[in-house]
Structures are given as C-alpha cells and as structure tokens.
Amino acid sequence: MTRRQEILSVAKTLFRDKGYRSVSMRDLAKAMDFKAASLYNHISSKEEILAEIVLGVAHYFTREMEIVKSIDVDAKTRLEAVINHHIDLTLQKPEAIAIVNNDWMHLEGNNFEEFLKLRNAYEQDLRDIINKGVESGELKAKNVEVILFSLLSTLRTLHLWYRKRSGVNGQQLKNDITEILLNGIVTKA
The missing domain is CATH 1.10.357.10 (Tetracycline Repressor, domain 2)
Structure with a gap:
C-alpha cells in the first residue's frame, strides 16, 4: 500500500466515524502517527x-x-x-x-x-x-x-x-x- 493509499484509508475511517467537517489534517496526521506537515508531501488538502x-x-x-x-x-x-x-x-x-x-x-x-x-x-x-x-x-x-x-x-x-x-x-x-x-x-x- 502506498503512503497515499494509506492516507486515504485512514481518512475514510475518520470521515465516516466523525464526519468530514469534524476531521482536521492534524487529526489525520495524529491517526497515522505523522507530523501534519508531512501529509502535504502526499496530499494537497x-x-x-x-x-x-x-x-x-x-x-x-x-x-x-x-x-x-x-x-x-x-x-x-x-x-x-x-x-x-x-x-x-x-x-x-x-x-x-x-x-x-x-x-x-x-x-x-x-x-x-x-x-x-x-x-x-x-x-x-x-x-x-x-x-x-x-x-x-x-x-x-x-x-x-x-x-x-x-x-x-x-x-x-x-x-x-x-x-x-x-x-x-x-x-x-x-x-x-x-x-x-x-x-x-x-x-x-
């Protein structure tokens, strides 16, 4: 699984469970044990x-x-x-x-x-x-x-x-x- 696919997979779970509006890039980074800034190497927004x-x-x-x-x-x-x-x-x-x-x-x-x-x-x-x-x-x-x-x-x-x-x-x-x-x-x- 590529890093981008991993980001999408984690994002799907977070969006489903919390709703898109309630999830921040920081939440996504935390769920992946990343620094938020490093997410932007793989995804723009x-x-x-x-x-x-x-x-x-x-x-x-x-x-x-x-x-x-x-x-x-x-x-x-x-x-x-x-x-x-x-x-x-x-x-x-x-x-x-x-x-x-x-x-x-x-x-x-x-x-x-x-x-x-x-x-x-x-x-x-x-x-x-x-x-x-x-x-x-x-x-x-x-x-x-x-x-x-x-x-x-x-x-x-x-x-x-x-x-x-x-x-x-x-x-x-x-x-x-x-x-x-x-x-x-x-x-x-």
Whole structure:
C-alpha cells in the first residue's frame, strides 16, 4: 500500500466515524502517527481526499450503469443488476459509501459540479430503466419518482444498517433486498 493509499484509508475511517467537517489534517496526521506537515508531501488538502473518495465512487457507479444499459435484458433484470452493484460496493467499501452519502456536499468547485453531473446522470439512467419497464407493462404503473426514491433511499442507507449487522451473508442480502424492493413494482407473469 502506498503512503497515499494509506492516507486515504485512514481518512475514510475518520470521515465516516466523525464526519468530514469534524476531521482536521492534524487529526489525520495524529491517526497515522505523522507530523501534519508531512501529509502535504502526499496530499494537497483535505478536500482533495474527499474528492478522490467521492468521485471514485461516483465513477464506479457510472461505469456499472453503462454496463447495465449495454446489456439486452428486461427492466427487472436491469434493476436487479443495479441493486446488486449497490450492495456489492456497500459490502466492499462501506466507509466510501458513507462518505458519499454524508459528505458530498462539502466538495468544492469543479469537484462539486462533476459529482452532481454524475449523480444526476445516474439517477436519470435509473429513471429511464423504470420508465421503460412501466411502458412495457413489466413494472406496475406506479409513480416513477416514488419508485426511484424508494430504491435509492434504501440502497444509499444500507451501509448504516449493515454496519450493525455485518454477520448477514452478502448473497442472502442481495437476494432478500432485491426481492423486497422489486416485489412491489414487478407485475406478475
């Protein structure tokens, strides 16, 4: 692990546990047993750390959505893939998911704009999948925005619930959440 990766790893834990605003570069240096000045040899600012974490997750979701959009399957299968991608990243990188959900608004300038662009595009792609499913009769004719909100709010906060119940098997979690989230909107064959 490079020194930069080590800094990012420690920062993720501190940001998740205390919140981005409450963590100083001194706190980060202390947690790493560094002098604060030596951190600046590897990272230019706390905001740079936040941007790398948040935009890294946003780009991951964008790449995964591109894969989902490229496969020739029905809306239900696409939604299942989206749900599975969210759960996989929550299980693999819970700190990063927590930071994206809780601290993205502290990004500045171009980083803030880039994140909003990626998030809005992702939400629009998901909205399009839902709309196509409703139009084809595969999904129930419910309010698309309510479906979108229900899916995203569950998936975005999963890290909070899972952190307290980490003994739950990942595959079972995927199966159960997918079934529960989609049962209310998939029409019966």
